[in-house]
Amino acid sequence: MVAPAQGVSLDFEGERPRKADVAPGTLAIRPANVEWHASWDGATECIVVGHSTESIIELAGHEFDRPDVELEPTRMTLDRAALQVAKMIRTELNNPDYSNELYLDSLITVLGIHVLRNYSSVRKPVKRGKAGLTPVAASRIRDYIHEHFLDKLTTAELAKICGLSPGHFTQAFIRTFGLPPYRYVLERRLDFAEKLLTTTDMPMTDVAFLSGFSSQSHLSNLMRTSRNKTPSQLRKPSRPQR
Template sequence: MPTVRPDLLSIIPQAAGPRLVTTRGGAIHSVRPPGSQVIAAADHYAAVMLAPASRIRASLGSDRKHQYNAPLGAIAIRPAQVDGWAEWGSTKETLIFALRPQSLTELAASELDLAHVDLQPPAFGTVDLKALRIAELLKMELTQQERPSELYVDSLLTLFGMHVLRNYSAVVKQPMRLKGGLSAASARRIQEYLHENFARKITVAELAAIADLSPYYFIRAFTKKFGQPPHQYVLFVRLSVAERLLVEGNLTIAQVAYFAGFSSQSHLTATMRKYRQRTPAEIRAKN
């Protein structure tokens, strides 16, 4: 399984905004004052505008500079090993995606039966509404008070990677391979695995491997089978375990949070209040 590389997003200043790195890649909700950026990295990067910006100057793979206005939803893609540069004269809000080349190649192989990925960036200022929807979901996840779900971010990065392959690469006209849904046996294996491993970090790739499906198709098949995406299923398992431990009363609330897979007592409290409309202390007091 690919390792998580924290430096994947280090080319963007920490002050730009909250971020998260998974085995698939990484994402940043970035708000930056007027300035400029040179990007020369071994990973694929894409930026989706979360607010309009005017008079942006940019270049990609050459010294030729383009000036353009970027409306809401405008997407810019910089393939790995291709130098990029941008300059902006007003505050710019974007969702920045980072995808490891190996990760995108694996996705192309599993979904499209292709061994090579050749990205074809769109013209500057191109609006992509589907990429915008994924970017807005990531913004919500990264900027919430609770700690973001790595499984959810990993799922969104997988969906975005597939979107890029379909729309901004040489494989765009390749038909997708038809596959069956999530069988009863596979669903049972996945359930057992999640109930045994809910407290640790879980990736889309490992769940897909158990079901013998590709990552992108697994997300869709799982959601159809269980009526909710994988990250939400895991969250509800954690909440159910926490409720049981609270009722039993043998552990402190902080210990319950740890054993149920939450990062802290405050994380458990905020999540339980959001989804159960009660705090851990209230659940314990009523039993």
């Protein structure tokens, strides 16, 4: 829940429903194959995230070195950390002209890891790694991103290339490159868009699409916020606009 809600009821597999008013940050978890029923008395605002069984197994394998981890049914509990991630997910979903799919994927991955660490049959304390990527891993991931930055990348995919868990990978990547993975990919896409804008007469809508952006406005907004200029400013005055 990212806003207060009144009269929320949640019961697992035939439990007696119990209503309660809940605060922002109230979290509920339904493991696979567990039936539940939820209702509420009025308008509410929440973020619903679904992980496939395969995704949970893969995350658990990285985090605990074992795939036989089961999520615990959690009716309603206050979780401030989950609330912060949910708010960031909401911001991305509400601003499609500024959104970044790799950033959104990383937030969903972070939330999945948080749930596994705190609401599963196997729990472990968070270990804060201090090392960056090895030179070999840094070179490998740099080459991969530069070759595939126009593709739809995921945190799990990039972490696998480096042989790391998604959570460890993100921190190690930041320590090595000074940017989170989603930002590094965004900069490569903006570089490519600038090259097309300054060396071709390609319509701006085509430039946006070929550079990995959902629309011309998506490209314009991200270029303005990231580089303080617009696609139109990069075009020479004599270059025809299409």
